[in-house]
Amino acid sequence: MQFVIAFTLAIALMAADYYGQLMGSFRSLLLTTINPIERVATLPKHLYQLATTDFTNIDALKLENQQLKTELLLVKAKQQRFSNLQLEVSRLEALLGTAGQINTQSLQIATVTYYSNNPLSQYLTLDKGQLKKVSVQQTVIDAKGIMGQIIRTTPTSSRVLLITDPDHQIPVRIQRTGQRGILSGTGHDTTQLEFIPKNSLVEVGDLIESSGLGGVFPAGYPVAIITNVENKEGSPYFDITATPVADLYQSHKVLILSQATPYLNFDEKLPETPKEKPLELIPSTLGQTHVP
Amino acid sequence: MSHKLFNLKTSQARWVILVSYIVALALDTIALFGHSTPVIPPLTLFFLLYWCANFLDRTHLFSAFILGLLADTLYQTPLGAHALLFSIITFLMIRHRLRFKGYPVWQQAFFICLYMLLYQGLNFLFFNPILNSDDFVQYWTMPALSLFLWPLLAYSLRKFSHTAVNG
Structure with missing residues (x-):
């Protein structure tokens, strides 16, 4: 009987979490529970760093x-x-x-306290949370480019889903050509650029930047560099592999950006802009436009 | 020594079990920290199976469920997925734990290896991880590693619980 209850409850939880995203606060509670354990787990590394720092040469400093x-x-x-x-x-x-x-965006500096890099999940834990007004969907960058977005917050920490995680997608464009696509994580420190048609101009070494579509990530930040372009038969799109420009696992300090340009609220009145005269089309010279 | 321990009730060793679960979670977190490899078995499940096989007055399904939820938080998987996996494996252990308890440790390790193989299989079906050639080998080597890890763990936990409960 207990097994049946556990089985049913687990299935219900999975459905609620996967389809409805209803379990946000419950997950935050569990994350808060696991936070001290994460801190204990990183203790050996911190102790090692502390010990090695003490022996660092003053000249090197x-x-x-x-x-x-x-x-x-x-x-x-x-x-x-x-x-x-x-x-x-x-x-x-x-x-x-x-x-x-x-857009002038406000920034917050945070320290990486824990990171995971395995095929199932690639994430970072930061030392800033709800108490510092960090919220879900904020973008996290380092000195080189976008690292990921915040997916969970607790009062004192937050979790960042990295762009290489298999569950992560980000709308991007190729900087050189402006061609838009979706960059998905593969779970192996690389990403895949999807939906780039075969008639597009793509080269190895092209920089991919965020397009700002979707309103979650701000536009114009570097995300990845194309490392491999394959033309597979039978597919209308290129098979493109890209390496993130950000130091996903080396950066110790990162920046949390405030929300990108919010969606327009269509109930809200738009600010009035000076009326411009519309373009006039002269019937005698069809196909030509005349700007007054 | 073991006879004395096996006659204990769960309520007498509650703190020992709780501490062992926290340690197991911390070890799993350390294993996941940084560039982790899929070859390391989930120690929380190991500990759970050990207590389930040795304390027969409880089903340990509640513990399995809660530990599963914490594992979901740790591995960033859909909430309830690991809870379901842990519950299934614990249920299978409950079904034959009387016989399991009577087996010598090497034979127990063989059964644990089968449980871990089932766990990895279900894990693969549930989460469909993208594995490259190295990860693929390591992923399916995990049950074999648990074969060697179980005797070590069983001995350590027996020693630890005996010291903690009987002084």
């Missing part, structure tokens, strides 16, 4: 400090250029009368 200072200088220079570009884009947009496309 000085060298690292120098390198970091140089890097900071370069980043600051790039930042200045970026600010100028941002201003210029805003000015051009104002001239064209279009809405601004650049």
Whole structure:
């Protein structure tokens, strides 16, 4: 009898979790329970790091400090250029009368406390949670590109599903051509670019960036680099393998981005934009447009 | 020594069992940490089967269910999937645990190997992991490894529970 109850309950839970996503808070509760165990599991590694850090040569630390200072200088220079570009884009947009496309997103720095990399699940655990206003579906990046998105949160931690996880998909575009597709995880540190038709221009080495479609991931962040393109007979699409640009398992500090541009609420009134005269079509010169 | 332990009731060794489950979960978490390999068997299930075979006054299905849910959280699988797997394996153990208890350890290990093979088979059906050639070999080697791990675990747990309960 107990087995029948356990069996039925397990099936019901699976259905509720898989189809309805109804078990979010229950899963968060379980995650909170398992959090201390995760911390204990990482203790040997932390102790090892602590022990090895103590024996690090002071010269090596000085060298690292120098390198970091140089890097900071370069980043600051790039930042200045970026600010100028941002201003210029805003000015051009104002001239064209279009809405601004650049979103300024708030960032939070978090530390990776645990990571798993096996064929079933590829995820990270971060040390920031609901208390720091981290919420589900926020994008996580490192210095090189997108790592994944937050799927569960507890008061003091959050779990990030990596882009290489078999359950993860992200809408992307090839930076060089603008061709859109879906990047799926394979479970083996690589990703697969899907739905790229065979008449597209794709090359090994092309950079894939987030397209922003779907409203979850912000647009324009690097995601992966194409490493292999196969033309399989009988399929209308290329078989494309890509390697993530982010250091998924080496990054210790990561950035949590605030939500990307939210979906438009269609009940909400859109802000009024200055009315422009519509394009006039001159019947005598059909096919030509005249801009007044 | 073993006779003394086997006559115990679950309520007398509740804390020992609870601590062993926490340790098993921590070991599973360590095994999953970083670049883990699918060759390491789920130690939580190992511990569960050991207690199920040695404490006959309970079915241990509740423990199986809760540990399964925690395993689902750990492995990031649909909630209830590991709970179902753990419940099925525990149920099979309950069906023949009286005979299992009477077997010598090497024979027990053989049965544990069969249970782990069933676990891996169901795991494969449920989650359909994408395995490359190396992972594929390691994945199906796990039951064989459990054959060698069981005597070690049985001896350690017997020693530990005897010390903890009888002092």
